[in-house]
Amino acid sequence: MTKPIDPELLEAMAQHRTSRRRFLGMGGIALGGLAMGPTLLAACSSDSSSSGGGSSDGITVLNWPLYIEGDEPSTSATLKGFTSSTGIKVDYRNSIDGNESFNTKYQATLEKGQGIGADLIVLTSWNAAAYIGANLVQPFDSAAFPNKKNVISRLANPSWDPGRANSIPWAVGQTGLAYWPDKVGGKITDVNAIFDPKFKGKVTILDEMRDTVGLTMLGMGANPATGTTAQMLAAVDKIEKARDAGQFKKVTGNSYTEDLAIGDTWIAVAWSGDVAQLQADNPGLEWVIPSQGGMLWVDNAMIPVGAKNPEGANKLLNYVYDPAVAGPLYESIQYIPPVTGATQYMTATAQASPFIVPPATPPLYEFDVISPEAAEEVERAFVAATEQ
């Protein structure tokens, strides 16, 4: 009468997949912290600085989940190798669950020029640009970080940080489409499939403005890396109309993976790292960078002001930017290595993976680092279009 639940599915659901932004709830922590006002915020963060990262012979790294082998610092080959070759201990915490929650927690303290108990932080380009602009981070020391020259050329010279003086990519991921070919009836190559009425109610889009608006712009023939605010707003408008027509099952953050895993979602705007993991359990699931192109996002490592051991942080980045170290690291975490030559140190399987070595075409675009005013305008329109 009814289909029994697939045990693999149960497992997939039971397994809590934490991806770039840690799931729900964590926002609540940010909320609570903010409500207490700057004074208490400062108190909280000075507390964290005394509790960790204090000793000058070690370094403290705040990073996103799944950005180190096995998501487990104690067994990470990269960190172990770094400590044994330099003697510097690494207190690595995979505690960053979102740019906005990070800002809520730490920005006020950094603005006062105080340390946050971290020697290295990792933020997405648009946010990293703001930190650099506000002098909340300090430049690298080229003597301790000579391998900086190994950064891949397309990411070597962003407009917001010429010559990568203050920031260096830690992880580079893609936003594309994940879909079930058996449900949509074949292959999908056009990004506008997410707006196709045939799939009404079976599509999820991400609540991250830059991902969803960027892909929509590509479908409209605009370039998200150079587009105008008007083009971005036109894309938001298109999203709003589709939402009003019931096109989307959900506009969501990380929880899209659950609906996708159980097959309730047919097509999802998805992050490459999530799909790499989902495919391990769901071989039928397809990943595609649409013919018009996909989105690229970059999380950048920076040394915040007030860091106790900037020297050690430079050395860690230098170690990671050694292609022989980067190869196995990025093979393990399944993101595009930002280090020239790293792929040579990967297995053939990894070299063939579209998550690690995306083909040259279709192209990938990084969403333009627009002015805070423009970002606010588009964000507001996006929230109104997708939530209110």
Added chain:
Amino acid sequence: MTAAAAPSRFRRPRRENDGDDSGVSARRWFTPWLLIAPGGLWLLIFFVVPLFSLGRLSLQDGGLSNYSTVISDNSTVIIRTFVYATISTLAAIIIGYPLAYVIATKGGKYKNLFLALVILPFFVTYLVRTLSWKILLFDNGPVVGILQSIGILNDNQGILGSPFAVVAALTYNFLPFMVLPIYVSLEKLDRRLLDAAADLYSSPARAFRKITLRLSLPGLFAGTLLTFIPAAGDFVNSELLGSDRTVMIGQIIEKNFGKEFFRPELSALSFMLMAMILVGVIVYARLLGTEEIA
């Protein structure tokens, strides 16, 4: 309703003392304050101060216009939130009252077992409880399959993403908060009153209405507050089981509070939510006449 009862109990001894307060020992005056101090301090630091800070934040940038902006921008979401919270509270009463009644009056030696069963789901995390609904209710799953085969749902209709899923999950998640206070008030009900009513030729239905129901109103009131308030502020159920058409106020706040430019407006929205709940509770208390009962 201890909360409502407490002030009146405080007032009474003080009124007695009013006549000769020169004779009141310092300790007698001091003790209640000492007892209040830990809770009061806690509330001051973790409730009043953040609330004040939130209020100040809500007036930044746009000032009072933040309030009108959030109301007009989120009117659909606000109405939806209160409709969902109201329906799930009513559903919790309809399900919870008979349950509490049966446990309290017919539970016998199994009372504690039944109560434990009511609380049992709470041994599982809120998130996992809600996530497990997804396994039950997904489009290709058993529940939807059965409902489709007996014709309640169309072949391409599902449950997940619908308002029904969200309201049902809200009801489920807050049901114990309804059952327990009602149970407590029914448990301590003096059965002899019902015997007396019967002796005076009252029908059981009338006795229930005049005695049982009236005396359990404080429990019902407490249960309603404990269900309605968290339901109105909830952001998990709709995020996990709903769709972009079931967005609740809590979700808007949770998703956007990190965006700096949104904070003043969202603080205003939080205040609006609180004010609206407060008004709702006061109206409800009036309708129920709870002050007299407590």
